[in-house]
Amino acid sequence: MVQVDGLSRPELEAALAKGEMPFLKQLLQREHYRLHTHYSGLPSTTPAVQAELFYGMPCAVPSFSFRDPASQRIVRMYEPGIAAEVEKRLERDGEAGLLTGGSAYSDNFTGGAEEPHFCPSSMGWGPSLRRANPLVLLAFLLTNLYSFLRVGALLVVETVLALVDLLRGTASG
Numbered sequence: 001m002v003q004v005d006g007l008s009r010p011e012l013e014a015a016l017a018k019g020e021m022p023f024l025k026q027l028l029q030r031e032h033y034r035l036h037t038h039y040s041g042l043p044s045t046t047p048a049v050q051a052e053l054f055y056g057m058p059c060a061v062p063s064f065s066f067r068d069p070a071s072q073r074i075v076r077m078y079e080p081g082i083a084a085e086v087e088k089r090l091e092r093d094g095e096a097g098l099l100t101g102g103s104a105y106s107d108n109f110t111g112g113a114e115e116p117h118f119c120p121s122s123m124g125w126g127p128s129l130r131r132a133n134p135l136v137l138l139a140f141l142l143t144n145l146y147s148f149l150r151v152g153a154l155l156v157v158e159t160v161l162a163l164v165d166l167l168r169g170t171a172s173g
Contacts, residue, residue, distance in 0.1 A: 097112020
């Protein structure tokens with residue numbers, strides 16, 4: 001499945017006819033892909049569309065940026081914590097994820113994909129560490145131990161130098 005965000009069906013068909021989307025045209029002709037129109041209703045934003053497309057949940061979020069009723073703060077759907085919270089609700093209340101067993105690239109939600117890449121709802125250390133093979137993680141840490149120690153030492157040195165510069169600058173006016 002290829003979902004093109006914000007592209008109307010007439011514009012897509014015109015681009016295909018003009019030869020402006022050769023890869024997609026090849027998928028349609030040789031790989032037997034099919035075009036489907038999806039109307040998400042309102043709000044017509046990426047998170048709302050993907051929530052409905054992946055989990056069958058219309059109007060899952062009011063917009064891309066909105067006031068969270070729980071925290072009373074303005075949130076944006078590219079924030080990993082917020083996207084993960086919304087996706088947990090979608091998994092609990094919606095249909096099974098459309099991408100279950102597959103991959104997801106640059107989507108707000110994983111859609112249940114086993115291999116999500118660059119999706120805000122699965123970003124951060126938590127999901128990455130949970131999916132990591134413990135032996136591979138240990139090997140990574142051991143083979144890069146010198147680099148980690150060096151970066152840590154340089155961080156301390158740079159912090160001390162910055163504080164010294166701050167005090168000198170403050171003293172000299």
